[in-house]
Amino acid sequence: MADDRRWDRRSLLRGAAALAGAAATVPLTGGATKALADGGDADALFKAGKFEQAGRAYEEILKKDPGNLHAARLRGYVGLLGNRFADAEKYLKMALALAPDDKDANHFLADCYIRQDKFGLSAPHWKAAGEDGYAKWFAAVRGEAYQVHGDTARVPWTQLDPLPLVEASVNGGPAKRFTFYTGAPSLSLRASVAKEAGLSPVASQQIGFEGGTVWAYYGILESFKLGGLELRNVPVGWSATESGEDVGTDSDGLIGTWVFYHLLTTFDYAGRQLILRRPTPESARKARAAATRAGAERLPLWLAREQYLHSVGSFAGVTGSRTGVVGVNLGGGSEIAAGTRGTTAEQLGIRTDHDRQIGTFAQSHPAVVYPCYPKEIRLGNAVAKEVYCYTNPNQPVNVPWPFGTGFDTMGWFSHCFWKPYTITVDFTDMSLYIACGEAA
Structure with missing residues (x-):
């Protein structure tokens, strides 16, 4: 998968993003003073x-x-x-x-x-x-947004690969196929689904996408229902070509981080379901206790650039290992377990196959990446050894603001890494819990 963490937040056109290419290098901010x-x-x-x-x-x-x-x-x-x-x-x-x-x-x-x-x-x-x-x-948002109706929902995944899919109802209509991805911000829809739901844009703008242009529209959705849980008055986006056609047909829409941080969410990869809860102190306490019983340790959680999740993880190669900040990409679709920055792979001696370059897109721009195979990648107790990953030799560990987060990240963990695990993302105290096996 891509450095899906830096997927252009206005290009919510796919259920998965490609590996990010080299970012422009500019000063983090002007006039830095040291202490x-x-x-x-x-x-x-x-x-x-x-x-x-x-x-x-x-x-x-x-x-x-x-x-x-x-x-x-x-x-x-x-x-x-x-x-x-x-x-x-x-x-x-x-x-x-x-x-x-x-x-x-x-x-x-x-x-x-x-x-x-x-x-x-x-x-x-x-x-x-x-x-x-x-x-x-x-x-244009009026009244209370993201109103949560219901307490808990278990939403089965109808598909795992190439994109995880769940069913959801838009404005009370029939079930639609939604993917989800924490590299994307808002809830987004296909243009045809937005039209069917009777949505009218409150704002729009033209953006570049994969060598062309598309229109991004923004509106307010009355109702979005996932299982027994409903969100009302939800900011929503959709995109269309110049002629008004859908951009991508892999799903009917995408659920981004903004939805998840209004809930207490467990991504039960092992059990193929989303567990969504109203984020009360009691539900948070129970979720933490369940994660601890399942053997998960508490990991820190940071949220950067509106939607990108980060925690602490490690990469290891032939010549060494390193622990530091890593991206946490849940959902989307990818055949890789993780991606590494070019300098990370070089410094740690991660085995890289330079004879088999892969052309892809990053933030709608061409990028070239290479297969690589770290000796180990780890997040808390979750670990994988000698697994298939990507590396981009042109991508620095620090992509300065406003093009990146401004802090060092060795790489990111993607869709395939999570398959044996259950991951709870707790925004009530900014914690991440990863347990092996299905949720109880």
């Missing part, structure tokens, strides 16, 4: 994924230099990664008081607001960040 904390400077700690230490380091900078825009912006971003909204708002507002037109700070604060369903507050910040389509979309 020592826990043996390293603030920016180095942040880029290495040591977010707690980096946050403290940026706070030390701000105590000495309250007018430091870079430190305020990055301290706010650290809060956002962990869904610590009060922290994020405090420092991002500090950054905007220093520079009201700062696009990065506006983008972070807009994302902070939509994670809390404060869509009206997010709209002016999306506009200031240059995202006019998002600004119009979220300004």
